[in-house]
Structure formats: C-alpha cells, structure tokens
Amino acid sequence: MHVLHTRSFGQVAIASALSLGLAAGAMSVASASSTPTTTNHASVKAHTSVAFQGVVTSLPTGSIMVLNAKGTSKTFTIAATTTILRASNVKNASTLAVGERVMVRALASTPTVATSVNILGAKK
DSSP: OHHHHHHHHHHHHHHHHHHHHHHHHHHHHHHHHTSOOOOOHHHHHHHOEEEEEEEEEEOOTTEEEEEOTTSOEEEEEEEEEEEEEETTEEEOGGGOOTTEEEEEEEETTEEEEEEEEEEEEEOO
C-alpha cells in the first residue's frame, strides 16, 4: 500500500509541475502576443532595393546614364562601394561601355546611388 501511495504522489507531482509549466508558457505567449508591434519604415526602406534595367547611353565621370525600354532615362552615381558584375565576375567601372544592357540596383533610401551594376550584354 505504501508503494501505491508513493507512486500516486509522484504522478500527481509530475502532472502538477507539467500543468504549471504549460500555464506559465501560455501566459507568456498571451502576454507577448498582446503587445503591439511597430515597424520603423525608415529602416525597412533603407534595406529595400530598387532595380532599373536598360541600355547605357552615357558614362559621365563617376556615374552611369541608363535608358529603359519605356523611354525613361535615369542617372546613377557609381560609388567606391558599387559592385560591377559581368556574368557573376566582379569587374571595375572601366569595363562599362555605352550600348551595353545593364541592371542597376540601388537602395530605396538612396535611389540614385548604384549599389551594383550587372552587365547583361550588348544592346539587342
């Protein structure tokens, strides 16, 4: 009989501990989900990139002018941190040429400063 009481007591103790753990977990989840969350849109914009694809029309010193298929022209600054790529190989800005098709990427927070220029090939 003594073995039966000890075993039952152990089972009750384990069940109680599990119940308290589950209740505490549920309360922490409930309190976390009731906390309003806010998004700093400036930080989201800083990490969002924009892309512009077209043909290089001019290469003024330190920049690139690109004309897209819709007739829109944009000028981008080529910074020291701008990556120039041709077929996944890193190149320098001197490899850019008028008439080449390119994809220019920039951060939405600084849309006129190119973060990368991917050379797609000659104008079709």
